[in-house]
Amino acid sequence: MSILNLNPKSLSPSLFIHKTFTNPKRSSISHQISIFKPPIYCKSNQITERGILFDTGDTFFRHESATGRDLGVLSAALYKQSKGQLRVLDAMCGCGIRSLRYLIESKADFVLANDANESHRRVILENLAQVERLQGQNKRWVITHWEANRVLTDCYLQRDYFDYIDIDSFGSDSSFFLRAAFNSLKLDGLVYVTSTDGYSSGGHRPYHSLATYGAYVRPMPYANELGLRILIGGAVREASVLGYRVTPLFSYYSYHGPVFRVLLRMNRGKLPDNRDYGFICYCNCCGNSQAVSWSELGQIRCPCSNTKDAASLVVSGPLWTGPLHSAAYIMEMLNLAEQWGWVGDGAGTDLEKLLKRMLEESDPRLPFGYIKLDEVASRAQTNTPSISTIMSTLRKEGYAASRSHIASNAIKTNCPMAVCIRIAKELHGC
Numbered sequence: 001m002s003i004l005n006l007n008p009k010s011l012s013p014s015l016f017i018h019k020t021f022t023n024p025k026r027s028s029i030s031h032q033i034s035i036f037k038p039p040i041y042c043k044s045n046q047i048t049e050r051g052i053l054f055d056t057g058d059t060f061f062r063h064e065s066a067t068g069r070d071l072g073v074l075s076a077a078l079y080k081q082s083k084g085q086l087r088v089l090d091a092m093c094g095c096g097i098r099s100l101r102y103l104i105e106s107k108a109d110f111v112l113a114n115d116a117n118e119s120h121r122r123v124i125l126e127n128l129a130q131v132e133r134l135q136g137q138n139k140r141w142v143i144t145h146w147e148a149n150r151v152l153t154d155c156y157l158q159r160d161y162f163d164y165i166d167i168d169s170f171g172s173d174s175s176f177f178l179r180a181a182f183n184s185l186k187l188d189g190l191v192y193v194t195s196t197d198g199y200s201s202g203g204h205r206p207y208h209s210l211a212t213y214g215a216y217v218r219p220m221p222y223a224n225e226l227g228l229r230i231l232i233g234g235a236v237r238e239a240s241v242l243g244y245r246v247t248p249l250f251s252y253y254s255y256h257g258p259v260f261r262v263l264l265r266m267n268r269g270k271l272p273d274n275r276d277y278g279f280i281c282y283c284n285c286c287g288n289s290q291a292v293s294w295s296e297l298g299q300i301r302c303p304c305s306n307t308k309d310a311a312s313l314v315v316s317g318p319l320w321t322g323p324l325h326s327a328a329y330i331m332e333m334l335n336l337a338e339q340w341g342w343v344g345d346g347a348g349t350d351l352e353k354l355l356k357r358m359l360e361e362s363d364p365r366l367p368f369g370y371i372k373l374d375e376v377a378s379r380a381q382t383n384t385p386s387i388s389t390i391m392s393t394l395r396k397e398g399y400a401a402s403r404s405h406i407a408s409n410a411i412k413t414n415c416p417m418a419v420c421i422r423i424a425k426e427l428h429g430c
C-alpha cells in the first residue's frame with residue numbers, strides 16, 4: 001500500500017489520506033480511495049437524528065445528508081414490509097448512522113457496516129451497540145474495514161447476497177462499485193447509490209463522463225437532472241453487462257455537495273428499449289429539447305433551425321431518458337412517512353415537500369429536463385414570471401406542468417419554449 005498525493009476536488013485536500021490498493025497478482029493499481037483524515041481537535045460529538053442519539057466522533061458526517069438518509073430508511077423499511085426480510089450492506093458507513101437507522105427504524109434483520117477507515121471502529125461500535133440496549137435482541141450487525149469493492153466481492157464469492165446495498169461515497173462517483181454491488185445483490189433487491197460528481201453533469205469534462213458513465217455529456221441548462229440521468233444510465237449499462245436490468249424507484253438531487261442519489265431495483269433482463277436509454281438534444285437557438293434514440297442519432301434536426309444552424313444543437317448521452325421516479329413507489333414512501341409522523345410535524349416538512357414534488361414530477365406526460373424561468377424571461381425580454389402564475393396558465397392551455405425538486409426556479413412541462421415565451425410576455429402585458 002502506498003500513499004498518493006491526489007486531491008479530491010470537492011473537499012479540502014488536507015482532510016484526506018489517499019491510499020492505493022494494489023492487487024498483488026497484477027502490477028496495475030486496482031483502486032484508489034480517499035479516507036477522511038480527522039482534524040485532531042475533533043473528539044466526540046453526540047447528536048440526534050430522528051430522535052436517535054449517536055456519536056459522529058471524528059468521522060465524515062454531514063447534517064445536510066439527513067434527507068438522503070431518511071429516504072434510504074423509508075425505502076429499506078418498505079422492502080422489509082413487502083418481503084418480510086431485510087439484509088443490508090452499508091458499504092461506506094462513516095460513523096454508522098445509516099446502519100443504526102436501518103436496524104432501528106427499517107427493522108433490518110442484519111446489517112454489515114463497512115468503512116475502509118479502521119479508525120472509525122470505536123465510534124461505529126458504540127453507535128451500533130445501542131441496538132441491543134434499545135431493542136433487547138441478539139446482535140444483528142457486523143463491522144468490517146475493507147475497501148468497498150473487496151467486501152462486496154467477498155460477499156458475492158461466498159454467495160452471501162443482500163437485499164439492500166447502500167453506497168454513500170463522497171468526493172467521487174460510485175460507478176466503480178456498481179458491478180460488485182449488483183453481483184452481491186439479491187434479485188429484486190435495491191441499491192442506493194450516491195455520486196457527488198458535479199463536473200461531469202455540468203458537461204465540463206465529457207471524456208471523463210464517457211469513461212465513467214459511458215455518456216458524453218455537454219453543458220445543458222438542466223445539468224443537475226443530467227447528473228441523475230448519467231448516474232442511472234451508467235448503472236443501467238453496468239447491470240446490463242451482467243444480464244440484469246435496473247430501474248430507478250426515486251432520484252434525488254441535493255445542492256449540498258452537490259449530491260446525486262438514486263435508488264435502483266435490480267431484476268434479470270437486458271438494456272431497456274430506446275425510450276428509456278438514449279440521447280438528449282438541446283437547441284441553444286430555440287431552447288427546446290428532445291429525446292433521441294440511437295436510430296435517430298444521424299438525423300437530428302431542430303424544427304427551428306432545420307439543421308442549417310447545426311452548431312446550436314447540443315447532444316448528450318447515451319443516458320437514462322426514462323422516468324426519474326416510480327409514482328407508485330413515491331406514494332408508498334409518502335404513506336409510510338405519514339404513518340411514522342414524519343409528515344406535517346414541522347421537522348418533516350422538507351421531506352413531505354420533497355416527496356410531493358417527486359410525485360408531481362412523475363406525471364408521465366412530463367418530458368425529461370426542466371425549463372428555468374430565468375431562461376424564459378431572458379428569451380422573452382421580460383421580468384421573471386411568477387412560478388405559480390405561469391404554471392396555472394400552462395395548465396389552463398392544456399399543458400402538463402409541475403415544479404422540479406431539483407431547481408426551485410424551474411418548471412417541468414411538455415409546453416414548447418416558444419409558447420412559454422409568449423405566455424411570459426402576455427403575463428407582463430407585452
Ligand SMILES: C[S@@+](CC[C@H](N)C(=O)[O-])C[C@H]1O[C@@H](n2cnc3c(N)ncnc32)[C@H](O)[C@@H]1O
Nearest residue numbers: 033036060092093094115116117147148168170
Ligand atoms: C460520505 S462518508 C459516509 C457517510 C455515512 N454513510 C453517513 O451517512 O453519515 C464516506 C465514507 O466512506 C469511507 N470510504 C471512502 N472510500 C472508501 C472505499 N473505497 N471503501 C470503503 N469505504 C470508503 C470513508 O472513510 C468515509 O467514512
